[in-house]
Amino acid sequence: MNRSHGVVARIGALLFALFMLSAAPAHAGSWVHGSYTNLWGSRGFQLWVPSGYQPGQALPLVVGLHGCLQNPDQFAGLTRLNQKADAEKFLVLYPNQATTSNATQCWNFMLATNQERGLGEPSIIVGMVNLVKSHYAVDSRRVYVGGVSAGAVMTSILLACYSDVFTAGMVGAGAMYKAATTASGSAYAMSFGSIYDPDDRGRDAWACSGKPRRSVPVLVVHGTDDSVVNPINGEQTVRQFLQTNDYGDDGVDNDSVPYAATHVWSGAVPGGRAYTVKDYVYGGRLLVQQYELHGMDHAWPGGDDSYLFADPSGPDGTSIMWDFFKQHSR
Template sequence: MKYGIDTIKTGIFLFFAWLALAGSANAQDAAGHWDIGLYGNLYGSREYQVWVPADYDQTRPLPLLLVLHGCVNGPNLMGEASGFNDVADVEGFIVVYPRQNVTANPARCWNWQLPINQARGSGEASILAGIVDAVKAGYAIDPRRVYVTGISAGGAMTSIMLACYSDVFAAGAVHSGGMYKGATTVSGSAYALLAGSIYSPESNGRLAWQCSGSPSPRPLPVLVFHGSADATVNPVNGQQAVRQFLQTNDLADDGVDNDSVKYVPTSTINAQVPGGRAYTIDSYTYGGRTLVQHYVVQGMGHAWSGSKSGLPFTDPDGPDATLITWLFLKDQLR
């Protein structure tokens, strides 16, 4: 098989990134540890688990990554499937995994489709923001480097957190999820999962910009990851998330809907995992900065790409979504 120059460049980049992580891992034998927390407000309470990385030092503020699990899942399985804890031990960042209550959703899905959870200071969004505040108060955290990611229902909830708390998060990554307010009812969410949202990404991009609560929200870098054969969350949801955040960023750069940030990729890379899946990367840059990046993994279903855990909803043949996500987020500053 012949590979293009973009494929080779991407492969070399990820290879050397792995070498750097592996070298750091060999240099340290200690592993991190779990702490358990509980946060509550008027809208309810949620347990959460904090992965404190190896060699944590209270005098050295670290980045924080909020990770939102999918349905029928939880912090431990999400940590194992993604492998974020291993990367955190090497790279030095704190990982926070909230747990959805069965009383709030019997399948432990985040209720991203309910309007009460789609607003700043309200519902589950306020609880998740409160968890972030609690961890920032209890650990040495760099407030400029707070990030959020999630998969499936957690991915859709990630879009809400990015939209409504752009003053908290420096960047985020939506895996196998959807755009902000992709549905506003339970029946609407079922349709969106099957065929995509009925709402315009451009209109929802404006709603996301308005939700932040800031008079002048800032541009927000977002990574979108999706499998082309996802039968649980139609891949069109990933496309809509890209368009929505491009529209949000178009408004955020100068407060005017003037197509300054365009829905046209500035670069497209076709790549291949050796012995695994092909994938494409569309990057959208503005002012020399990548604002949105869209990964589509060919033939992958509803799964965390690149996971070697063997757990359900993981695919070992895709590109390493965990490493790609961290490399995208780690240098973004609020």
């Protein structure tokens, strides 16, 4: 296929995706299926339109990123995110990783083309966000992203490189921005933690969005007994985003956002897991919050145990995520 035919095919695919989205009925409490294509590829997605949705009434948008061996239906079922969306009135966009791009449906967070602004899978996900905005009433001040495992690492990339798009995010059982830059490095980071300095990656993350003076609020949730992604990755993610916010405050690495929790507290689910929470507040805003789930393996806390990666004995991770998100508006 020559270049002109390739461009025509891509445009045709995009127009077809637009037709699918615009033609789909926007019934309350319903799924809308579509796809998005740009120069970096094509991915399908599912959009949950909550019950009570009224065209023209701008709602928050949450982007939910599934982990490996998952798809949008499974991630929605695991997290019960659609039920939360119905109760709180927000839209949920679920991008779907193609098996042709990764046989286990992991997001390819370790590839260099997926770690920079305007490239790769992150650009496709942001394209989906813009596509949804063009067909539904979305409050651009309240666009959030959260994921688990590989979806959580992709969340770190999106928060780093598109801080002008995403107001806040959740990294669940994931890792920091550019924790690994190769497949072998990814395996090492998941087992032992990243070899890279979180402070250096904090500056890289700040630079990826074009060095904006903008805060990047993030919720980090990780089990202390995670056998897939070493819990040190959660610590590194906290450190990286504190450093990113230090630069985002005034453009200088001067510890204006200190690496010291302003409040530490504990809780427990009756008959279930205990957890420790560390809050990092700066300028009256909760910029970083860390949940350490004692004894939890690689899982979504409080998830539906009929799905993979659920830990029903933990606190409700979806409620924790939404409670964090709704504190933040651009």
